[in-house]
Amino acid sequence: MASGKPVVILGVFVADTAYRADRQPRMGETILGNSFKLGPGGKGSNQAVAAGKLGADVTFLTRLGVDAFADMAKATWAEASVKSAVIETPQSYTGAAYIFIEETTGNNAIIVSPGAAMLISPEDIEANAGLIGGAGVFVTQLEQPIDAALRALEIARGAGVTTILNPAPAAKLPDRIYTLCDYVTPNETEAEELTGIKVSSIDDARRAADSLLKKGVGSVIITLGEKGALLHTAARSDHVPVVSAGPVVETTGAGDAFNGGLAAALAKGVEPLQAVRFACAVAGISVTRPGTAPSMPTLHEVEALLAEG
Secondary structure, three states: OOOOOOEEEEOOOEEEEEEEEOOOOOOOOOOOOOEEEEEEEOHHHHHHHHHHHOOOOEEEEEEEOOOHHHHHHHHHHHHOOOEEEEEEOOOOOEEEEEEEEEOOOOOEEEEEEEEHHHHOOHHHHHHOHHHHHOOOEEEEOOOOOHHHHHHHHHHHHHOOOEEEEOOOOOOOOOHHHHHOOOEEOOEHHHHHHHHOOOOOOHHHHHHHHHHHHHOOOOEEEEEOHHHOEEEEOOOOEEEEOOOOOOOOOOOOOHHHHHHHHHHHHHHOOOOHHHHHHHHHHHHHHHOOOOOOHHHOOOHHHHHHHHHOO
């Protein structure tokens, strides 16, 4: 399958330090863990790796320190055929994340310290306006400063680029940002943070999605974990069931797999409902594997899973 139009992703790379244990320690308590793993992470970077492994023509825009974690980032992107537009930042450090993984369920809790990526500025975005404006699909999240994300979305929208905002981690957003988004892709928790509507069912998700449409979003895609995803527009509302690829090992990075898959599919001209189903399959495979970037599947694996029906 051809790579399609270029995908540009603005975001953060962090080195994931992942600890597996039976439970989280209480404050002041030390417990023994079951395993530890160091690997590449960060929402934007994970999304770029997911899209790259699916064959998309993807470039990742970020800031890195000048250190060993920056070397890890560049090696990770090279392996996934991701091009990078890196602003080297020796006065800071490449980001890192603490990830606790509950052994019995695979559920996770995360602390992210973005480091140099927190210095991404609107001026950095202006310097890369040609890259952003030349994309077919532009994606960003909220791990870097919101003013930088806002400026990038403005440039992309002005150039007629399809825009995706993954509002993670959840944060209060300026009203203008919604009108710049062709797609907003929150999970249940993030949808509640943005709308005040608790999402416990598909009907709840539809109410939250309606609230986001009223803010000016083109289409809302709420990811629902084991329930799949909801694609909601002014004209229609479609629930896409989860695409299972086997037992869940780890949910870390599932949302990133979904967003990377969505961007890759839309860049190839896949219509939105099928793009969401494709993204569900990407996420469905990712949760059967440990790690974040290493768990991202290839296009062949996703197409094989979808062909099984």
